[in-house]
Amino acid sequence: MTNPCPTPHSAMRRGFTIMELLVAVAILIVLAAIAITVSKNMKENANLVRATAKIKNLGEAFVAYTADSGGLLPFEDAPGSDNWNTAGKPEASEAWYNALTQRMGVATVGELANDNNPEGFYLDSYPLYVPGAPYPKSDKKYSRPYFAIGMNSRLQRKDDDGKKEQGTLASIQDPVRTVVFLERGMPGDQKVSKAQRGFNAQPKANPRAFAGRHNDQGILLFADGHTEVRKVSDLISKAGRIVFPQDRVIWTRDPEEDPN
Numbered sequence: 001m002t003n004p005c006p007t008p009h010s011a012m013r014r015g016f017t018i019m020e021l022l023v024a025v026a027i028l029i030v031l032a033a034i035a036i037t038v039s040k041n042m043k044e045n046a047n048l049v050r051a052t053a054k055i056k057n058l059g060e061a062f063v064a065y066t067a068d069s070g071g072l073l074p075f076e077d078a079p080g081s082d083n084w085n086t087a088g089k090p091e092a093s094e095a096w097y098n099a100l101t102q103r104m105g106v107a108t109v110g111e112l113a114n115d116n117n118p119e120g121f122y123l124d125s126y127p128l129y130v131p132g133a134p135y136p137k138s139d140k141k142y143s144r145p146y147f148a149i150g151m152n153s154r155l156q157r158k159d160d161d162g163k164k165e166q167g168t169l170a171s172i173q174d175p176v177r178t179v180v181f182l183e184r185g186m187p188g189d190q191k192v193s194k195a196q197r198g199f200n201a202q203p204k205a206n207p208r209a210f211a212g213r214h215n216d217q218g219i220l221l222f223a224d225g226h227t228e229v230r231k232v233s234d235l236i237s238k239a240g241r242i243v244f245p246q247d248r249v250i251w252t253r254d255p256e257e258d259p260n
Contacts, residue, residue, distance in 0.1 A: 048229065051131050052227055056227050058128075058149070059180075059221045059222075059227060060225060061103040062100060065103050075156070076150075076151040076153055076164075076203065076204035077095055079091060082202045083143075083145075084118060084144060085113065087112075088110045092110055093110065095203065109145055118142040122141060130183065133183075133186060133189075134188030146186055146201040147184065147202060148183060150203060150204050150205025151181055152180055152181065152205070152207075152251060154206060154251040155172070155253060172223050173253060177246075177248065177255075178222060178250040179223075179249060179250065179251055180221055180222060181220070182205055183220075184210070185205070187199060192216050192232040192233070195236060195237070206251075207236060207251055216231055216232060216233075244258050
């Protein structure tokens with residue numbers, strides 16, 4: 001006769017043991033973590049590609065602007081607060097965010113302001129919208145333009161009367177290595193170094209505000225129009241000093257000038 005009662009050994013064969021279940025759960029957790037990491041990396045890489053293309057287009061507009069203006073650089077910002085009202089004033093027409101977007105054939109930041117269309121600034125199709133940048137999620141972002149790109153503030157200096165003159169391309173001694181625009185830190189950006197500062201989304205930025213939002217890397221645009229992806233640690237020391245002497249990357253018009 002067949003024994004109707006299974007032995008303990010046969011009962012264990014019919015299902016998973018607690019140890020086998022724990023191993024299976026651990027494997028699923030590891031696989032999920034790998035999938036999340038791969039997905040995150042793919043998204044960050046895609047953002048980097050798209051952001052680089054946009055900044056490259058900005059570089060083309062910059063080169064065209066300097067060619068047509070007799071070598072003059074656009075202004076890094078406009079007098080007054082960095083808000084919609086200032087961006088829409090006539091005296092802001094030569095600020096880079098107006099002069100270069102006009103060159104690109106799209107609505108300038110000033111036109112968006114005057115048309116009461118701040119939403120247009122945050123469309124993915126807008127040239128100054130940077131994929132991967134932490135724009136405010138609430139309506140707060142409509143209160144002012146939050147710039148994820150900034151013009152290098154080391155290129156335009158005040159004269160003896162305290163006035164900033166419009167810079168010139170001719171004053172930049174090494175255009176191939178001199179930064180004109182950089183991905184700049186915003187309030188929601190995570191700082192790579194504690195020594196970084198100035199993450200305020202203004203249209204101008206110094207090297208310490210360089211945003212490493214792509215796996216601790218960011219995009220630089222140079223005066224000749226080419227882009228490079230650089231690590232924050234390549235540009236800023238742990239103590240917060242801008243790397244000097246300026247060998248590979250230059251922030252000032254004269255490479256011998258200390259950018260600090």
